Amino acid sequence: MPTAPQSVINQHLIDPEICIRCNTCEAICPVGAITHDSMNYVVKADVCNLCMACVPPCPTGSIDNWRTVPISKAYSIEAQLGWDSLPPPLTDAELQADGIEAVPEISPSAATVSSTSSAATTASQEPTQLSSHWGATIPPWSAAHPYINLYGPKSAATATVVGNVQVNDAGTQNETHHVVLDLGHMPFPVLEGQSIGIIPPGLDAKGKPHHARQYSIASPRNGERPGYNNLSLTVKRVTQDHEDKPVLGLCSNYICDLKPGDKVDVIGPFGSSFLMPNHPKSNIVMICTGTGSAPMRAMTEWRRRLRQSGKFEGGKLMLFFGARSPEELPYFGPLQKLPKDFIDIEFAFSRAPNQPKRYVQDLMRERSQDLLEMLKDGNTYFYVCGLKSMEEGVVQALRDISQGANLSWDTLGASLKQEGRLHLETY
Numbered sequence: 001m002p003t004a005p006q007s008v009i010n011q012h013l014i015d016p017e018i019c020i021r022c023n024t025c026e027a028i029c030p031v032g033a034i035t036h037d038s039m040n041y042v043v044k045a046d047v048c049n050l051c052m053a054c055v056p057p058c059p060t061g062s063i064d065n066w067r068t069v070p071i072s073k074a075y076s077i078e079a080q081l082g083w084d085s086l087p088p089p090l091t092d093a094e095l096q097a098d099g100i101e102a103v104p105e106i107s108p109s110a111a112t113v114s115s116t117s118s119a120a121t122t123a124s125q126e127p128t129q130l131s132s133h134w135g136a137t138i139p140p141w142s143a144a145h146p147y148i149n150l151y152g153p154k155s156a157a158t159a160t161v162v163g164n165v166q167v168n169d170a171g172t173q174n175e176t177h178h179v180v181l182d183l184g185h186m187p188f189p190v191l192e193g194q195s196i197g198i199i200p201p202g203l204d205a206k207g208k209p210h211h212a213r214q215y216s217i218a219s220p221r222n223g224e225r226p227g228y229n230n231l232s233l234t235v236k237r238v239t240q241d242h243e244d245k246p247v248l249g250l251c252s253n254y255i256c257d258l259k260p261g262d263k264v265d266v267i268g269p270f271g272s273s274f275l276m277p278n279h280p281k282s283n284i285v286m287i288c289t290g291t292g293s294a295p296m297r298a299m300t301e302w303r304r305r306l307r308q309s310g311k312f313e314g315g316k317l318m319l320f321f322g323a324r325s326p327e328e329l330p331y332f333g334p335l336q337k338l339p340k341d342f343i344d345i346e347f348a349f350s351r352a353p354n355q356p357k358r359y360v361q362d363l364m365r366e367r368s369q370d371l372l373e374m375l376k377d378g379n380t381y382f383y384v385c386g387l388k389s390m391e392e393g394v395v396q397a398l399r400d401i402s403q404g405a406n407l408s409w410d411t412l413g414a415s416l417k418q419e420g421r422l423h424l425e426t427y
Contacts, residue, residue, distance in 0.1 A: 007070070007071050008070050008071065008095075008100060009045065009068075009069060009071055009074060010050075010066045010067070010068055011043075011045050011067045011068075011069050011074055011075060012033075012043045012045075012048050012050065012066060013042075013043060013065045013067055013075065013080065013086060014034075014040070014041050014042060014043060014062055014063055014065065014080075015065050015085075016039070016040045016041075016062075016083050016085060016086070017062075017084070017085050017086075017153060017154075018060050018061065018153070019040070019041055019211075020059070020060055020062075020197045020211070020212050020213070020267075020270065021036070021041060021211055021212075021213070021214070022059060022195075022214045023036075023041075023388075024059065024425075025041060025054040025058055025063050026041065027388060027426065027427075028054055028057055028132045028135070029053060029054050030051060030053055030130055030132075030133065031047055031048070031049055031051070032047060033047040033048035033049070034054065035077065037081050039204075039211075040080060040081050040082075040083060042077055042080035042081055043080070044077060045074040045075065045076075046074075056137035056138075056273075057135070057137050059148065059214075059271045059272070060148075060149060060270055061149065065086060067086075067087070067089055067090070068089065068095070069090060070095070070099075070100065072098075073098065075087070084206070084208060131392045131394075131395035131396070131424065132391065134395055134413045134417055134424070135417065135422060135423060135424035136273060136417045136418075136419075136420045136421065136422055136423050138273055138420040139272065139274075139275040139420050140275060140276070140277035140278075140282070140381055140419075140420045140421065141277075141420065142277045142278040142279035143191075143275035143276065143277060143278060143420075144191055144221070144275065144278055146191050146194060146269070146271065146272045146275060147189050147269060148194075148268070148270055148271065148272055149269075149270070150187070150188065150268070150269065151188075151267045151268060152267055153197075153199065153209070153211075153212060153267055156199055156265040156266060157183060157186045157188055157267070158184075158186070158263055158264070158266070159182060159183050159184075159188075159263070159264045159265075159266045160181065160182045160184065160261065160262070160263060160264075161179065161180070161181060161182075161258045161259065161260050161261065161263075161264060162180050162181070162182045162230060163178070163179065163180035163224075163232075163260065164177055164178070164179045164258050164259065165177065165178050167234070167330045167331050168327060168328050168329060168330050168332065169327035169328070172325070172328045173324070173328065174237075174290065174323075175236065175256065176234060176235065176236045176290070176291060176328075176330045177234075177235050177236075177255070177256045178218065178233075178330075179232060179233045179235055179255055179256075179258060180219075180225075180231070180232045181230060181232070181233070181264060181266065182228065182229065182230040183229045183230065183231070183266075184229065185229070186229070188229065188266070188269070189221075189269070190217050190219075190231055190268075190269045191221050191269075191275055191276075192217070192220055192221060192275070192276050192295060192298035192299045193216075193217075193271060193274040193275045193276060193295045193298065193299070193383070193423075194268070194269045194270060194271040194274075194275070195214050195215060195216045195217060195268065195270045195271050196214070196215060196217060196231070196233075196266050196267065196268035197212030197214050197215075197266065197267040197268050197270065198212060198213055198215060198233075198251055198254075198264060198265070198266060199212045199265040199266075199267065200213070200250050200251045200254045201265075210250065210251075212267050213250075213251035213252075215233045215234075215235060215255075215294070216233070216234070216291075216292075216294035216295045216298075216385070216425075217231050217232070217233065217269075217298055218231075218232045218233055218234045218293075218294035218295070218298055219231045219232040219297075219298055219301065220298050220299075220301045220302035220305060221302060222302075222305070233255070233294065234291045234294035234297065234330055235255045235256055236252060236291045237252050237253055237256040238253065273420065274295065274383065274423045274425050276299045276302070276381070277379075277381050279379075280312065280313045280315075281313055281314070281379055282379045282380075282381065283315035283316040283317070283318075283374055283377060283379055283380040284299060284303070284316075284317050284318070284380075284381050285318045285320075285371070285374055285380060285381070285382045286299065286317070286318065286319045286320070286383050286385075287319075287382070287383065287384045287385075287390075287394050288319075288320070288321055288322070288360075288383075288384070288386045289322040289360065289387055289390055290322075290323060290328075290330070290386055290387065291330065291386075292384075292385035292386030292387070292426070293330050293331060293385075296319060296383065297331060299383070300317065300319070300338070300343060303317060303342075304338070304342065307342060315379060315380075316344065316374070316380075317342065317343040317344065318343070318344045318345075318346075318367075318371075318374070319343055319344070319345045319346070320346050320348065320360040320363050321335070321345065321347050321348070321360070322347075322349075322350065322359055322360040322386070322390070323347075323348075323349060323350075324349065324350055324351035325349050325351050325352050325353075326347070326349060326352065329349075344370075346360075346363040346366075346367065347363075348360045348363050359390070359393060360390060360393075360394060361390075361393035361396065364394065364397040364398070364401070365397055365400065365401070368404065371398070371401050372402070372404075372405050375398065375401065375402055375407070375412065376407075378419070378421075380421065381420075381421045381423070382398070382416065382421060382422045382423065383423050384422075384423065384424045384425065385425045385426065386426060386427075387426060387427065388426040388427060390426065391424055391426045395424075398422075399413070
């Protein structure tokens with residue numbers, strides 16, 4: 001006998017087979033509905049208000065999954081964390097057994113949610129308090145067309161390592177490598193600002209292949225070596241967790257130990273918004289820490305090659321680059337050799353001996369007049385990449401600079417977002 005009729009929800013789920021664990025969805029969710037463990041990213045059904053803020057930034061599309069289920073049978077966090085793949089949709093017969101006579105047509109924005117999400121609704125009323133609220137999810141109008149998701153976990157491309165060199169001083173705590181991968185004859189077009197996934201070899205504790213780890217591309221669109229089907233990555237060897245406890249990062253140590261000739265499983269490319277402008281006289285302001293320099297290196301090198309060709313009139317380039325010390329900063333030597341009339345560079349060191357701590361947002365305030373002119377210019381694009389902890393300080397600095405000149409940040413920030421001119425990619 002069928003049970004009494006009950007409400008249903010269009011439950012938001014994340015596909016664990018496609019997800020590359022980049023943390024974009026959790027970072028941008030304004031109500032804290034997304035969480036994760038060492039295996040999966042999942043959505044809390046009783047908190048999610050279906051605002052859809054997490055859907056456009058997802059680089060893989062794994063976030064865009066829904067299941068019509070009775071509220072009483074909504075998939076729990078514990079169940080989702082244990083999934084290796086999404087469950088199949090409930091059949092009409094299964095829904096009818098729960099008193100649902102027909103499968104309702106529910107759009108994500110109109111779905112019924114549990115009444116226990118009232119706290120989340122309250123939180124969502126103040127999205128402007130989150131720095132991630134201001135990040136654009138669309139690319140600049142002149143960005144080149146990106147290709148995404150050409151290769152997935154079950155059909156990875158094979159790349160050959162052709163180079164691996166440490167790009168900060170030997171013996172520093174944050175050992176960082178520049179790794180070059182050659183794709184041979186496999187089509188793998190990438191743009192500056194995109195990323196790829198690397199699948200480390202072996203099996204996890206469940207006997208399943210390891211999930212891919214995401215890395216930003218550090219080379220321009222025509223390759224690390226111009227005219228070749230190759231790309232480069234900037235990878236830090238992880239030797240401790242976020243609580244400073246000793247632990248070896250599975251994929252980072254695998255990549256840092258690669259030798260020329262080794263084969264690597266690669267998926268992607270990913271990313272369709274963190275892309276550089278391509279129209280003449282467009283300005284680029286880059287703000288980064290550590291390996292967040294990868295996309296900035298790619299953009300800078302592409303502009304440098306265009307400058308050499310004499311066929312492109314680029315605008316201003318500014319770089320605010322933070323690290324613990326000059327010895328730990330990746331690409332420190334090559335950056336110092338770039339012409340001053342090509343790029344304006346400011347370094348911030350938080351652990352330099354006998355010097356006060358300085359962060360990128362401190363340098364931004366010191367250069368407030370220059371940044372103010374850039375903020376006023378509709379041809380200026382801002383890119384922020386690095387640790388999540390830097391994001392709030394950077395956005396706050398931009399807010400303070402604009403408000404110090406009697407400009408409304410609510411108006412200016414909204415314009416930067418809507419026009420694809422402020423991009424945040426932190427982890």
